[in-house]
């Protein structure tokens with residue numbers, strides 16, 4: 001199976017400590033015995049800290065995004081170091097580079113690519129480009145929720161959504177101040193275009209990714225494309 005694994009910065013580097021990076025590296029290395037894997041790393045708290053300081057010293061939004069991209073690539077470098085020789089030594093900066101490495105059977109890790117998006121969109125584009133069989137979002141929430149799980153304590157995640165339902169949900173939630181969904185609108189629109197089964201799970205414990213790939217079992221939301229292929233984003 002060809003997999004794209006998107007690891008939120010909030011679960012990869014909840015704090016800048018080696019244990020979680022090593023645990024993810026171990027999961028990725030063992031899964032590579034049976035699967036081809038591309039990994040996309042998010043920025044997490046370090047990216048937010050850099051962006052906050054950048055804003056305070058007068059950087060504009062594009063400059064702040066570029067700072068964010070750099071931090072996602074730093075996290076990619078840390079994960080590459082934790083994986084060791086089986087990983088391509090440098091984070092891929094372009095989808096083509098990632099695809100070439102994947103086809104050689106190498107483990108490829110990349111961060112962001114360009115301003116004005118987040119790495120969940122990068123992961124969706126990559127999944128479409130490499131024709132992935134499955135895209136896994138390892139996030140800090142156990143799936144996609146109908147209500148804000150931070151403010152609504154009895155909120156439950158959806159078991160299954162179509163990409164169009166996900167887009168509608170995000171648009172509805174965007175109008176509600178302060179609420180957000182674990183996948184961004186741009187990513188959801190890309191998912192609507194890509195024919196790739198997607199799962200959103202709580203990646204706080206990297207073992208949940210290993211279990212999801214090996215057994216198909218996970219707690220979270222499955223985003224299943226129906227007859228929606230080739231909607232334009």
Ligand code: UTP
Pocket residue numbers: 008009010041042043044045047064065066067068069072111112113114115116117118119120122
């Ligand atoms: P993330 O992908 O980590 O954003 O990129 P996020 O979803 O806000 O962070 P999490 O989910 O809490 O970890 C960090 C920042 O880097 C910039 C954006 O500013 C983003 O907020 N970025 C990232 C880009 O501009 N382009 C990219 O391709 C990736």
